[in-house]
Amino acid sequence: MRIGLITPEPDHPLLAATAALLTPEHLVETLDPNTVGEVSEPLADVYLLKARTPRALALARDLEQRGAPVVNSAAATALCQDRTAMADLAGRAGLPFAATRTFITLAQLASGPRLPGPVVVKSRHSRRHDLVARIDDDVQLRELAAAHPQEPVVVQEFAPNSGWDHKLWAVGDQLFAALRRSELAREGxxxxxxxxxxxxxxxxxxxxxxxxxxxxxxxxGVDIIDTGDGAPLIVDINAFPGVRGQCGAPEALAALALRPPRVPG
Incomplete structure (x- = not known):
């Protein structure tokens, strides 16, 4: 088989380890979305989309339109970058997702009614180094708005919890888990x-x-906090996360690359 990696970072630990498992019997090629234009025929048997930039999504869509399977699809990847659309779909599906409100800009949020209690403010569009902050009062909100006045944001009520996030990852048929102290915890x-x-x-x-x-x-990846008595609250969903340091993750990704692709819908 030919497996294409859509990424500017083929040395990412998960991708590098997966490629090492595949290359004895299969051809693994890297497509850097920052430099690759249209991909010439013949196309690879499957592409793994480990990038979320507009160029990467455009490349993935082109490959899909030409009949190539892409994991995850460009549409699914793009959906997970819009926290408003994410919360809407999760709510319609009955998932225990944090209640989410959307504001056109952070300045609009700061100029509105006083926020009830502590809240979590996040960039609407998920990306590297995006905005995620706990806001306890109007002073903090005004300071944040002054620094990022035009940032589109979503607001979620802060749910009391232990200060630790449950990081859950699915790679094909395998499930991995870890605990990570929340970036919103006072200790950092x-x-x-x-x-x-x-x-x-x-x-x-x-x-x-x-x-x-x-x-x-x-x-x-699914980020869950335990709000008490094991009740889960989903606060974020990520397409193709790094899954770093998880024993068996490269093997699971290699197996996924070699199996027939899912049929959307």
Whole structure:
């Protein structure tokens, strides 16, 4: 088989380890969306989309229109970059997703009514180094708005929790998990601690699988906080995250690349 990696970083640990597993018997090619234009025929058997830039999504859409399977699809990847669309789809599907409100700009949010209690303000469009901040009062909000006045944002009520995020990742048929101290914790983001998938509260693995089905994702991450008594609250969903340091993740991604692609819808 020929497997294409759509990424500007083929040395990413997950991709590099996956390529090393595949190359003894298969051809692995890298397509840097920053430099590659139209891909010539014949196309690869499958492409892994580990990039979210407009150029990467345009390249993936072109490949899909020409009949090539892309994991995850360009449409599914783009959906996970829009936190408003993400929350809307999750709500319609009955997923326990954090209630989300959208504001055209942060300046608009700051000029409106006083926010009720602590909230989490996030960039509407998920990207590297985007905005994620806990706001406890109007002073903090005005300071944030002064620094990012034109940033489109979403607002979620802050749910009391332990200060640790459950990072759950699905790679094909495999589920991986870890605990990471939230970047919203007063101590700041802390280390990532390994967590056995079979130690998750009842129903959580099935919830992650349901997210994949609803969002039509094969490689994805689900950020969950435990609001008490094991009740899960989804606060974010990511297409093709790094899944760093998870034993077995490269093997799962290699197996996914070699299996027949999912049929959208």
């Amino acid at each position: 983001r802390g280390p990532t601690l390994p967590l056995a998938a079979d130690s998750l509260p009842p129903g959580w693995p099935a919830l992650v699988r349901l997210v994949g089905k609803v969002f039509e994702l094969d490689v994805y």
